[in-house]
Amino acid sequence: MKKILVPTDFSGFAHNALEVAADLALKTNAEIILLHANEKMVTATPMAEYYLYDKAIEDEYLDMVTESLKKTLVEIADNGKFARVKIQTAVIGGPMVGVIEDFVKDHAIDLVVMGTRGVSGMEEFIVGSNTEKVIRRVKCPVLAIPNLPSSFNKIVFPTTLKADQIPAFAAFAELQNIFKGEVSLLYINDPGHFKNTEAMEAQKEFLVKESGLKNAALFISDTEVFNEEDAILDFAYQNKADLIVMGTHQRRGLAHLFMGSMTEDTVNHSDIPVLSLSIK
Numbered sequence: 001m002k003k004i005l006v007p008t009d010f011s012g013f014a015h016n017a018l019e020v021a022a023d024l025a026l027k028t029n030a031e032i033i034l035l036h037a038n039e040k041m042v043t044a045t046p047m048a049e050y051y052l053y054d055k056a057i058e059d060e061y062l063d064m065v066t067e068s069l070k071k072t073l074v075e076i077a078d079n080g081k082f083a084r085v086k087i088q089t090a091v092i093g094g095p096m097v098g099v100i101e102d103f104v105k106d107h108a109i110d111l112v113v114m115g116t117r118g119v120s121g122m123e124e125f126i127v128g129s130n131t132e133k134v135i136r137r138v139k140c141p142v143l144a145i146p147n148l149p150s151s152f153n154k155i156v157f158p159t160t161l162k163a164d165q166i167p168a169f170a171a172f173a174e175l176q177n178i179f180k181g182e183v184s185l186l187y188i189n190d191p192g193h194f195k196n197t198e199a200m201e202a203q204k205e206f207l208v209k210e211s212g213l214k215n216a217a218l219f220i221s222d223t224e225v226f227n228e229e230d231a232i233l234d235f236a237y238q239n240k241a242d243l244i245v246m247g248t249h250q251r252r253g254l255a256h257l258f259m260g261s262m263t264e265d266t267v268n269h270s271d272i273p274v275l276s277l278s279i280k
Contacts, residue, residue, distance in 0.1 A: 001028040001178070005109045007035050007100055007130075010068045013115030016148045018072065020273075021113040022085045027178055030110070031086040034072065035103060036065055037096040065091055097133045104138045112142045116267060132264035135248060135276045141171060144267045144274045149242050152273075153181040156241040157216070158232045158262075161187055161203045164279055168247030169211030171277040176214060179243060179275070183216040188231050229265050236272055244272055247279040 006021045008014040018034065025032050038061070069089045092099045104112065116131040135142045157172065159165050172179075185204060197220065204218045221231055236244050248263040267274045 001030045001110045001175075003107060003109050003111075004030050004032050005035055005100070005103060005107075005112045006032055007037065007096065007112070007114055007134075008069075008072070009036070009096075010072070011115065013117055013145070015072070015115070017113045017115035017143075017145045019148060020143070020145050021111075022087075024111070024113070024178055025085050031088065033103075033107070033109070034069065034087055034089045035100065036069065036089075036091045037099040038062070038065065038091055038093040039095060062091065096130050097137065100134050101137045104140055109138075109140050111140060112138060114142065114144055116144045116146050129268055132267055135264055135267065139278050139280075141175065141278075142276045144270075144276070146271050146273065149273050151181070152179045152243045154239060154241045155179060155181045155183045155243045155245060156186055156232070156236045156239065157183055157245040158186045158188060158228075159207075159247075161200060161207065163207075165247055166207060166210050167279045168245075168277040169207055169213045171247075172245055172275070173212040173214065175275075179245075181215075181242065183213065183245075184235075184239060184241070185216050185218045186221060186232065186235050187218060188221040188228055228262060229269065232262075232266055233270060233272075236270070241272055244270060244274045246274060246276055248276050249280055 001024075004021045004025055006014070006018050008018065018032075021032050024030065069091070090103070092103065094102075100112065103109065112134060114131045114134060116129055131142070131144045135144070159169075172183075187200060187204075200220060201218055204216075207213070208216055219235070221235065232244065235241075244266060246263040246266060263274070263276050267276070
């Protein structure tokens with residue numbers, strides 16, 4: 001891992017993400033890019049013919065952003081634990097999600113670490129969170145941080161045990177030098193697909209061998225699972241998990257509207273960090 005992107009709006013959630021990213025950067029000798037999307041620049045664009053651009057206001061905003069970035073870097077530098085972390089900063093004008101998507105493509109980002117407050121109810125349906133939108137659009141892994149974790153010792157990885165899970169297994173296998181905890185593979189979908197427990201275990205062994213995943217044990221949920229998201233979160237909470245890892249098909253458009261995304265829903269409602277991995 002060479003580059004970790006941390007989008008920031010200078011909130012406490014973003015600071016938690018930076019703390020986690022700095023810890024990961026120390027383990028991998030990676031560089032952190034602290035990115036702020038200047039959405040002020042595009043807020044007035046639809047009203048351009050009625051809006052008188054004021055360069056002084058724009059400059060004042062950019063000065064504030066620069067000072068906030070400097071303050072954040074000083075806080076990190078003052079923490080002896082992160083004294084050796086390499087951090088660059090970037091300020092780019094545009095909508096946050098689009099800015100992040102383009103930055104990931106243009107700068108070969110290996111991991112995005114984002115703070116998230118989650119959303120629910122009508123807000124989730126209409127707006128969604130920036131984090132879930134980034135998960136839907138970037139190809140690299142995205143680590144959503146709702147709260148500052150103390151470790152990543154216990155990891156829950158929900159799976160259908162289908163062959164299309166191999167890319168997600170393989171992607172996480174490459175990250176196991178960072179996330180070294182015990183992996184609980186949670187099988188919750190369609191227990192009737194397999195003849196018996198032995199068949200499930202055999203499929204798990206096949207996926208593990210093909211992907212290179214290590215230190216993984218299979219856990220099978222109750223056959224009657226009404227809400228898969230609740231089953232995942234209940235299992236994670238009961239087992240005191242530090243991290244939930246999930247593959248995502250990154251559905252967009254009508255496919256996302258009608259089929260949704262279990263990974264995005266889990267990110268919106270989880271108090272535990274969630275690492276999403278593209279299997280598209």
